[in-house]
Amino acid sequence: MPSHSFWYTDTNVIKKIYEVFNYITIDPTTSPExxxxxxxxxxxxxxxxxLTTPKWLPDAPDGAVTCYMNxxxxxxxxxxxxxxxxxxxxxxxxVVNAAIVLVNSSTSSSWFQLLMKNSELVCxxxxxxxxxxxxxxxxxxxxxxxxxHGLKTGKAPRxxxxxxxxISDSSYSHYAENFIDSxxxxxxxxxxx
Ligand SMILES: C[S@@+](CC[C@H](N)C(=O)[O-])C[C@H]1O[C@@H](n2cnc3c(N)ncnc32)[C@H](O)[C@@H]1O
Numbered sequence: 144m145p146s147h148s149f150w151y152t153d154t155n156v157i158k159k160i161y162e163v164f165n166y167i168t169i170d171p172t173t174s175p176e177x178x179x180x181x182x183x184x185x186x187x188x189x190x191x192x193x194l195t196t197p198k199w200l201p202d203a204p205d206g207a208v209t210c211y212m213n214x215x216x217x218x219x220x221x222x223x224x225x226x227x228x229x230x231x232x233x234x235x236x237x238v239v240n241a242a243i244v245l246v247n248s249s250t251s252s253s254w255f256q257l258l259m260k261n262s263e264l265v266c267x268x269x270x271x272x273x274x275x276x277x278x279x280x281x282x283x284x285x286x287x288x289x290x291x292h293g294l295k296t297g298k299a300p301r302x303x304x305x306x307x308x309x310i311s312d313s314s315y316s317h318y319a320e321n322f323i324d325s326x327x328x329x330x331x332x333x334x335x336x
Contacts, residue, residue: 150274151177152213152245156306160243162325163308163318164209169199169239172214172226181211194225198238207315210242223247224254231261234311241308241315243322245272248303255305259335262307263319268330272304 157180160167170183171193178186185200187193200208210233214226223246233239248267249255259265306329308322323332 149174150213152181152211153273153275154180156245156272156329157181159325159329160211163243163321164211164241166209167211168204168208169210171199171210171212171230171233183211194229198236199233200238203238207240208238209318210239211245212242213245216247222254223249223252224257227254227257230309231257234261234309237311240311241318242310244307244309246305246307248305258305258307258309262309262335263316264308264322264326264332264334266306266322266326266330266332268304268306270330 167181167183169185169187170178170181171187173181173183173186174188175186184204187196187199193199199210210230212226212230214223216223227244227246230239230242230244234242244258244262246255246258250259306326308319310316310318326332
């Protein structure tokens, strides 16, 4: 399995997400190690897949349910599309109220177009974001013969990124104001109509 499915979000990006949400209720695509930094209250990992769970949170917690998702990219982890489709389903059901999604800026992909159609805002970072690799998961799942095997911090992917904000309904539009305030320093923020 290619190691880029295990890339951690940079702490500078995590700080910005906290400026928008204050807290992260759920990270549906993560590992225990990655969640030491993201600090979501609920998580799914490769071992208890978010894709096979009908409702990510069976019991609604008090307050808005916020989600941060940096999905796997490789075909071995089903590619990005099923994770985007699953998140949209959770927003539609009201299980998730607001989500920030960090993906490759793969504008012609069907899943990218789905995000464009269903998001409030998107930020295109003016500099390529860096990621850190998840050593535990790389050791467990990645073929040691694969070039680039091992822990590396501050890795820059070959692709540019995009950061989307999605909300389940207009009662969560205050997150859009926070997103503009927080992410404008990272790159252009566009409103999607
Ligand atoms: C790009 S990493 C992001 C990690 C973390 N959310 C972050 O942003 O730092 C994607 C994560 O999804 C996990 N993963 C892979 N397949 C999954 C699945 N079906 N359900 C939940 N997590 C999965 C991988 O193990 C990996 O930790």
